[in-house]
Amino acid sequence: MRGVTTFAIVGSGWRAEYFWRLAAALDGVTCVGVVSRRPRDLPVPVYPSLDECLAGARPDFVVTAVPWSVTPGLVVDLVGRGVPVLAETPPAPDLAGLRELWAKVGGSGLVQVAEQYTRMPAHAARIALVRSGAVGDPTRVDVSSTHQYHAVSLIRTLLGVGRGPARVRAVRTTAPLADPIQRDGWADPVEVKRATTTIATIEFDGGGFGVYDFTDNQWHNQLLTRRLLVRGTSGELRDHEVVRLAGERTIVRSEVVRRQTGYDLDLDGFDTDHITFGDEVLYRNPYQGQRWNDEEIAIATLLEDTAAWVADSGPEPYPLADGVHDHRVALAIGDAADSDAPVDVGDEPWR
Secondary structure, three states: OOOOEEEEEOOOOHHHHHHHHHOOOOEEEEEEEEEEEOOOOOOOOOOOOOOHHHHOOOOOOEEOOOOOOHHHHHHHHHHOOOOOOOEOOOOOOOOHHHHHHHHOOOOOOOEOOOOOOOHHHHHHHHHHHHOOOOOEEEEEEEEEOOOOHHHHHHHHHHHOOOOEEEEEEEEEEEEEEEEOOOOEEEOOOEEEEEEEEEEEEEOOOOOOOEEEEEEEOOOOOOOOOEEEEEEEEEEEEOEEEEEEEEEEEEEEEEEEEEEEEEEOOOOOOEEEEEEOOEEEEEEOOOOOOOOOOHHHHHHHHHHHHHHHHHHOOOOOOOHHHHHHHHHHHHHHHHHHHHHHOEEEEEOOOOO
């Protein structure tokens, strides 16, 4: 039985809070400190410097939840001290930074990236469904849900493509759109603003096609639906519906069904139970009773997976090479939209 794995966090913002708050409910993973430049009243010890945190808390790994520009230097510093790192996304802000970071720590084996989207219940269920072969071999994935590296991660994972070359084309459009909800809550009054939509296609070397579609504030603006499609050689998954060739002259439609407790006369409390396809369980919530949303479930899973990796009892949760490549492709989307011309992502040292 694995003992307790400890971690510390550099950073004390809204993103960092997820890690110490969720860890408090986990068995076997404990947050032993937060590094914050300004005094904070937190439920975990607060240290004014990284040196004091490492000396006093002696964490098994460190989560970096700091601004993009700060992350690469901090990761290099921690690796130089021999400390395993879970770096928030992206691991570096630009292409030069990605290449420099890889040159300095890519061979260390000490860096993972906090890419949580593939661990969200609905996405984890979709990944399991596609890998089961229900729609054949995946050939195309469309994601209109989240932005940049997160969307690229979903596309690559669902297609099952690696970190090879790709060709990217992209366009941007703007249009008026009501923006009723931000991260901080409801707007009062609601304003109609100019919103930018970026649409891109990604042709992966060796096969596989991705469609990226993101509009400003799509994470929070509930007027914008989330859409995900996986097309395979014998059918496709669209959001929660599957159409497939089940046999000769037999096309069937089936639903991916999420069992959510707490509705109507279900008095067990609001919670995710499991996600099924027919009688096959694609995903089962490991944290029933916590009443966590999908983001919280995903981050808690990522923390436990990282702890298992640090303890040599589990695989790498999301290697630096994957996190670097996700952002490399995301940067190409921006470049293609800026230039109105195709952008090639070539072979990189992290392949």
